[in-house]
Amino acid sequence: xxxxxxxxxxxxxxxxxxxxxxxxxxxxxxxxxxxxxxxxxxxxxxxxxxxxxxxxxxxxxxxxxxxxxxxxxx
Numbered sequence: 001x002x003x004x005x006x007x008x009x010x011x012x013x014x015x016x017x018x019x020x021x022x023x024x025x026x027x028x029x030x031x032x033x034x035x036x037x038x039x040x041x042x043x044x045x046x047x048x049x050x051x052x053x054x055x056x057x058x059x060x061x062x063x064x065x066x067x068x069x070x071x072x073x074x
Contacts, residue, residue, distance in 0.1 A: 001031050002055040004048075009055060013043040026057075 003010070004029035013020040013038055016062060023042070035042075044059075 001026060001029050001057045003027055003029075003049065003057060004054050005029075005051045007051065008048045009046070011045045011047070013045070014039060015043060016041050016047055017043050 001020060003026075008027060010026045011018070011072075012023045012026070014023055015021070017061060023034060023037075026032065
């Protein structure tokens, strides 16, 4: 993360759009260790004033498949 503090923001919401709950709002050189969703989607919104060029950010994401089996299988 290398964004202009107080002018460039990355907002991360739970769900498919910005109407979902805001999980975190990042700016400057903030680097979260991990961001997890309790659902199956996240919405990312980047806002910039474009007055100062910085290198920006890179994101790595991983999906997690969780399987639960109920019942008795002989």
